Amino acid sequence: MKKRLLWNLLFVIAVGTVVFFWLIDLISKHTEESMSFIDVSYREELREYAREAERILYEEGEDALEIWVKEVEEREDTWIAIAQSSITTLSNTSLSQSYTDNFWLGRSLEWKIHLYFAENPTMDIFFEDGVNHFLIQLPQRMRPGSNLLIIDLILQIGIPFLLLCLITFVLYRHMMKPLKKLEKATRQFSKGQLDVRASDGFSHRDDELTKLASTFDHMAGRISRLITDQRQLLADLSHELRTPLTRLNIAVDCVEQNLDSDKALERLRYESSNMQGLIDDALTLVWFNTESPKLDLEDLEITSLLQVIVEDAQYEFSQHKVRLIQLESEFFIKSAQQALTAALENIIRNALFHTPIGKTVTVELKQKIDNITIEVRDQGYGVPEKYLEKIFKPFFRIKQENQDTERSVSSKKSGYGLGLALAKRQVIALGGSIYAENLSHEQGAGLMVCIQLPYCASLTQRRNE
Ligand SMILES: Nc1ncnc2c1ncn2[C@@H]1O[C@H](COP(=O)(O)OP(=O)(O)OP(=O)(O)O)[C@@H](O)[C@H]1O
Ligand SMILES: [Mg+2]
Incomplete structure (x- = not known):
């Protein structure tokens, strides 16, 4: 929700x-x-007063009643009266029987008392004779609602x-x-505990704060991946630089001692340009990793671009055959020429490098429903299935003798293992995807690297023009 x-x-x-x-x-x-009602015991006390008054009146007379009333009034700090109710009507008018039957001079003991009235109410208790009323202002001690x-x-x-x-x-x-929890996770993360995640303790709830935690986790995951990749890249880079640096030092020693200076200078030039290439590639890779850049896309005619790349590759690897299977007409896509060319050159060079002399590397452009595909197929020995994804990781190479991984040996012939990693990031920055798979014997064995690029609807029109 x-x-x-x-x-x-x-x-x-x-x-x-x-x-x-x-x-x-x-x-x-x-x-x-x-x-709001008078307590039952007080009601009984008041009735007792009325009975006592009636008894005194009939047995001892009015004088005795007067003395008794005075005494009770003093004791209860109130007034008491014994009264008869008789109403005289005028002008020949008469009261209804029910009114006279229910006529009270004060309030019945059973009635509700108004708690907010300042004055205590006058209570009315009928004598047994049914004629006289015992009237008493409710003593303060009996007033309900005191608390x-x-x-x-x-x-x-x-x-x-x-x-x-x-x-x-x-x-x-x-x-x-x-x-x-989030604050604790942030603190731990800022102290370098990269594996800490916030949403572990949020399993029982599903609200805006859970979303905040999963956004934190997403951010933490991305940052920790970046840091780990960066650390790995730095470690690999310094490792890779060690060998050419050693060779550089040896060449410098040779020049200093005038031992075969020409050859040493040539080695110096070669190693420094090699190192330059390695550092350039590594920096580009870091840029792609950290910035996740969106490249400026332009209208690119893919068939002639492939033509040029394939011709260049054929020129460089003259002992191989490079075959291009094209679409019949020009085909425009929205892409960035520099990034796409670099990725394709890397993949085609890999294919040629791993294909025996005299054999063929095929580059084929296919138009699919929702994308265009460029397949580079070679006739080499392919890549063990378990490494098909790993070859896109930086500095990952496969030992050719025993087909095992190797991260340290760099020779003149083999590269540093950055080509496919860069190609993958370049293709992703173009909005596409890349994968590798081994070809069957019928397909000519070897490896196929496939680039899928998004297909821009507006460009279909230009193609048909
Ligand atoms: N067509 C292929 N056939 C067989 N193995 C391949 C092929 N393409 C790549 N590989 C394997 O994948 C590894 C990584 O390739 P990648 O292009 O990234 O690095 P590289 O070619 O060794 O060096 P770089 O491209 O940096 O000069 C290669 O070392 C190789 O072992
Ligand atoms: Mg390569």
Whole structure:
């Protein structure tokens, strides 16, 4: 799901907060409701007062009742009255029976008490005679909801505060845990631990932070590959330079001692130009590796370019045959001439170098549905299957005697093992791909190196013109 973290946060914060405050409101109302009634024991006490008043009135008379009332009023710090209710209507009007039946001078003990009224309500208890009312202003000690303020504070400030703190803490942990892992991985990586990856600890989640971790891993993978390749390249390069440098030193010694100076000078020239070539190739390779450059593409007529390359190769390897199988008409592609020529020259030179004298190297241009293909087929001994991919790695060469790898021996005839590595990067920079495969006996044995180049739709038109 896209933006999972956002949806999670939205759910927890928006939905959670609304539900939470709705619950708090519900609980507050319920608590307030349950606190709005006079306690049962107090109700009984008040009824007892009423019964006592009725008894005194009928058994001891009004004077005794007055004394008792005064005493209770003092004790409870309130007022008490014994009253009769009779309503006189005017102008020949009359009250409904149900109204007179339910007429109260004060409030029933069972009724709800308004907690926010400043004055205590007057309670009304009927005497047994059904005529007199025992009226008493509710004593303060019996008033319900005395701890309403505290409960309100707890429900509306205390609990929301604690719960929001908890939610903030949980959200913080939810966000910070992966960020901390990422921060740790970044720190380790910056200290040189190139194999460290961040997304290992993210398997249980799938959100924006997981994406961040996998982007980090992608970056770490690329940087560590670059660094490893660079280190390897540097090690190989210094190794490769050792032999020509030794030969250079020997030649310099010869010149100093006037021993066969001409030959030594010739050797000096040869070795230095060799080293120059090696360093140029290595630097170009480093440039391709680090920059991943996008080459400027131009309209290139491929058939005449192949013609020139093949003629040059035939001239250089006059004892071999170089055959070109072309398309019938001109064919334009979008490409960079310099890079494509360099790659093709490398591959064709390899093919000729590994093909016995008198045999043929074939270069064939094919037009496919979605690309154009250039195949270079030779009649040499091919490459062991296990090395078909490795020959595109820098400084990788195959020993001819036992067909084993060799990274150190450089002779006058064999190169440094940079040609195919460069060709691969050049073809990739042109938007194409390259691979090698061994040919069957029927196909003439040997190796085939195949370049596939993208085919630009706009150029089809020019071809047909
Ligand atoms: N056509 C081929 N037939 C057999 N082996 C080949 C062929 N082309 C390349 N190889 C093997 O692949 C290795 C790598 O080739 P690559 O062109 O990269 O290096 P190189 O030719 O040895 O040196 P460089 O091209 O740098 O002068 C070669 O050393 C060779 O062993
Ligand atoms: Mg080569």
